[in-house]
Amino acid sequence: MGKQLLLLFQQIRARSCVIALCSSAFLAFGLYQVHSLSGVTEGGVLGLTLLLEHWWGISPSVSGGLLNLVCYAVGWKLLGQTFLVYSFVATAGFSLSYHFWECFEPFWPQLADMPLAAAVIGALFVGIGTGFCVRAGGAISGDDALAMSIAHVTRINIKWIYLLSDIAVLMLSLSYIPVQRIAYSLLTVVLSGQIIGVMQKIHKPEKVDMCRD
Template sequence: MQIKCRNCVVALIGSGILAFGLYHVHSFAGVTEGGVLGMTLLLHHWLHLSPAVSGLVMNLACYLLGWRLLGRTFILYSLVAGGGFSLFYAVCERFPPLWPGLMEMPLAAAVVGALFVGVGVGLSVRAGGAPGGDDALAMSISHLTGWSIQRVYLISDLVVLALSLSYIPFARLSYSLLTVVLSGQLIGLVQRIRLPGLTPETQQD
């Protein structure tokens, strides 16, 4: 097991971009993602389970699966990416939103948010780590099935959003659908970019 400094730097850059986008776009514009976040909200609505509990359990399960399938190096890079995300998000929270007007422009928020999520998560995944449980699950399924990672993201997010229609109007979910489709495709594109100096394990397509 060999940890590369360059991989850690790329993972941190990715988690910083992700934190910036989630704070300045998603949290203020009301546009959400699928995956674990969507499932926690669904379970809270129908089963009254706290997202703090359900989110912790699901994220731990996803990371455990990633560790079993992708190894200890994956977990270490994920700790860098996940820890970096928490740190960068805490820093972002100390500042007012850059684009408060996005709340009135959900279409623009969906597109801009997808750019930050796609590039941020894509860089972290390219470095070999996962900033969140969703990303660990997507990397694991992609490893098991040989499917492209954007295909895995699309399927998992669509399943969660479809279930969310049981309590959220389609008009509201339509913008979230747009952002998960765009961000999933971007993650796949960035994940395939050849970055000089990264370890061979992270350069697989």
């Protein structure tokens, strides 16, 4: 056990931990300053938890935890122990950062009345924040862990996996969310997924190859 921990410690890179921490703080800033104001949402686990809550009364605190746990378990199985370490750093960094940003008033409250601008700006925060964390070999949320795992197995470009999973959740969400709001949400998930894909082409992680057209 001691030797395994020592080996794992030797594999962990401080640079990747810093990137995972900074990228999660960047994403938390965007979600607080943009998404929480505009009502423009994301797909993936977040959208699925809201769907389960609306139709079956299952609290997101329960469904979100279980869904993320399953996704991280899959990621650990396919991507290794270092993935779990970087993901833990990113997840903890996101939670702490979001709590920190909540101590401040919104910088641009007018975004609440500008859903198109919010969709584009929000996509930049999500795409860049998530993209950097994935490049470091970690995942901020279960969505990212699952997308990385599928890309690792199928060799499909990760941007298409993000896009298909998010669209599937958003289409299901049409059962209770107005079409106009879904349209803006669809725009932000399409843009964010493409940004993540572009970032993967710029630089490939040594351990986890996420790109193939």
